[in-house]
Amino acid sequence: MNTISFLRNPIQDYAWGSRTAIQSLLKMPVPGKTPAAELWMGVHPKGPSEVCVNGEWMSLVNVIEKNPESVLGKKVAERFQNHLPFLFKVLAADRPLSIQVHPDLVQAQEGYARENRLGIPLTAAERNYRDPNHKPEALCAVTPFEALKGFREIEEIVDLMETVYIPELEGPLHLLEKKATPEGLKAFFSGLLQLRGEEKGRVIHQAVSRAEKHMNRKREFYWMVELNREYPGDTGVFAPLIFNLVTLQPGQAIYIPAGELHAYLKGVGMEWMANSDNVLRGGLTPKHVDVPELLKIVNFDSCQSLLIDPEDRGDGERIYPTPAEEFQLSEISVARERSFVSAVDRNVEILICMEGEARMEDTAEGFSLKMVSGKSVIVPACAGSYRIQGEAEFFKATVN
Numbered sequence: 001m002n003t004i005s006f007l008r009n010p011i012q013d014y015a016w017g018s019r020t021a022i023q024s025l026l027k028m029p030v031p032g033k034t035p036a037a038e039l040w041m042g043v044h045p046k047g048p049s050e051v052c053v054n055g056e057w058m059s060l061v062n063v064i065e066k067n068p069e070s071v072l073g074k075k076v077a078e079r080f081q082n083h084l085p086f087l088f089k090v091l092a093a094d095r096p097l098s099i100q101v102h103p104d105l106v107q108a109q110e111g112y113a114r115e116n117r118l119g120i121p122l123t124a125a126e127r128n129y130r131d132p133n134h135k136p137e138a139l140c141a142v143t144p145f146e147a148l149k150g151f152r153e154i155e156e157i158v159d160l161m162e163t164v165y166i167p168e169l170e171g172p173l174h175l176l177e178k179k180a181t182p183e184g185l186k187a188f189f190s191g192l193l194q195l196r197g198e199e200k201g202r203v204i205h206q207a208v209s210r211a212e213k214h215m216n217r218k219r220e221f222y223w224m225v226e227l228n229r230e231y232p233g234d235t236g237v238f239a240p241l242i243f244n245l246v247t248l249q250p251g252q253a254i255y256i257p258a259g260e261l262h263a264y265l266k267g268v269g270m271e272w273m274a275n276s277d278n279v280l281r282g283g284l285t286p287k288h289v290d291v292p293e294l295l296k297i298v299n300f301d302s303c304q305s306l307l308i309d310p311e312d313r314g315d316g317e318r319i320y321p322t323p324a325e326e327f328q329l330s331e332i333s334v335a336r337e338r339s340f341v342s343a344v345d346r347n348v349e350i351l352i353c354m355e356g357e358a359r360m361e362d363t364a365e366g367f368s369l370k371m372v373s374g375k376s377v378i379v380p381a382c383a384g385s386y387r388i389q390g391e392a393e394f395f396k397a398t399v400n
Contacts, residue, residue, distance in 0.1 A: 001053050001063050003362045003383050007376045010047035012038040021092035021268045026374040039090040041350050073347040073381030076399045086327035088350050088397040089271040097264045098285035099236050102135035103297050104258035108278050125288050130277040136324040137273035138255045141248035145267030148243040150260045150303025154180040160241040164210040168203050182300035192235050193291050220245055236283025244303055253308040255322045259299035270395045274326040316340045325400050332394040339389040349398040352376040358390025
C-alpha cells in the first residue's frame with residue numbers, strides 16, 4: 001500500500017450507544033435496530049479495520065505487518081515496535097458510561113505482570129490489567145457533549161454534598177472540610193465506595209430525593225437523578241457532585257491523563273487513545289469494581305485543566321495538543337476558496353469525513369478519492385503530500 005486508501009471499520013454495539021448518530025454518519029437506516037456506540041479505526045485486536053488495496057479488502061493489521069516502515073513511517077515504526085500506536089473512534093453515547101480510570105505505564109506493566117503471576121485469565125471479569133500499556137485519551141465534541149472529568153475543588157464538593165444533606169455523611173464531610181487535602185478526599189471517596197446494604201440504599205435514596213428539588217436549577221442535580229434512574233442504588237450517582245461536570249460545545253476537546261477518574265454522559269464525539277484495554281471502574285456499572293486497586297491508581301488532586309486549547313495552523317487545520325506520544329488529533333476544514341495541503345514529511349494518518357464532500361488527492365501520483373460523510377482513509381507515510389479540495393469537515397489522527 002503506497003497511496004491513500006479507503007478503510008472499512010467495525011461498529012461496537014454497546015447498550016449505551018445511539019440508534020441514530022453513527023447510522024446517520026454512515027448513511028445506514030435510521031433508527032438502527034441495535035445501538036451503535038463506537039466506530040473503530042485502527043488495529044485493535046477486538047476490531048481491526050480493513051483497508052482497500054488494489055480493489056481488495058485486507059486486514060489493516062496484515063498490511064502494516066508486511067511493510068511497517070512504509071505505512072507507519074520509519075520513526076513511528078522504530079518507536080512503537082512496528083505497531084500503529086493509537087485507536088481512533090467515533091463515540092455516540094445516548095446513555096452514561098461507567099466511571100473509570102486508566103493506569104500509567106509503570107502501573108500497567110506491574111499490574112499486568114502481577115495478574116499473570118496470579119494466573120487470572122485475560123478474559124476473566126475480575127481482571128484489571130489486560131495488557132502492559134497505558135491508555136491516555138482525548139475527546140473532541142461533534143455535538144454538545146457532557147462528561148465528568150477529575151475531582152472538583154474540595155470546597156465545591158462539600159457545598160454540593162451539603163445541598164443534598166444526608167445525616168450519615170455529615171461526619172465524613174466535616175472531616176473532609178478539616179482535612180481539605182488529596183489524602184482527605186481519598187478517605188472521603190473511599191468511604192462512599194464502601195457503603196453497603198441498607199445504609200447504602202438509605203443514603204442514596206435520601207440524596208436523590210433532595211436532588212430532585214434542585215434538578216431544574218443546577219445540571220449537577222439533574223444528572224444525579226438521571227444516573228440513579230439508569231443505575232439505581234449505585235454510589236456513582238454522587239459523581240456529578242464530586243467530579244467536574246464539563247459541557248463541551250462542538251469543536252471543544254478534553255484530555256484524560258492516567259489516574260483521572262472520568263465518565264462520558266451524553267453526546268457524540270471523536271475519541272483518540274493509546275491502544276490498551278486497561279480500565280478500572282469506579283461505579284455506574286454492573287461490571288467488576290476493584291476498590292483497593294482503584295484507590296491505588298486514582299490521582300486525588302483537584303483537576304485544574306479542563307479543556308484543550310487548540311492551535312490554529314492558519315491553513316484550515318486546528319491541532320489539539322496533548323502530552324500523549326501515541327497520538328495527535330486535529331480538525332481540518334476545507335471550502336471552495338481554501339483547500340488543504342499536507343506536509344510532505346509526515347507519519348501515518350487516518351482521516352474521516354464528518355460532513356460535506358471533497359476530493360482527496362495524492363499530489364505525487366495524481367490519484368484521488370471522493371470523500372463524503374462517513375468515509376475514512378489511511379494515508380501511509382510513504383505517500384508523501386496530499387491535497388483536500390471541496391467543502392467538507394474532517395477529523396485526523398496521527399502520531400505525535
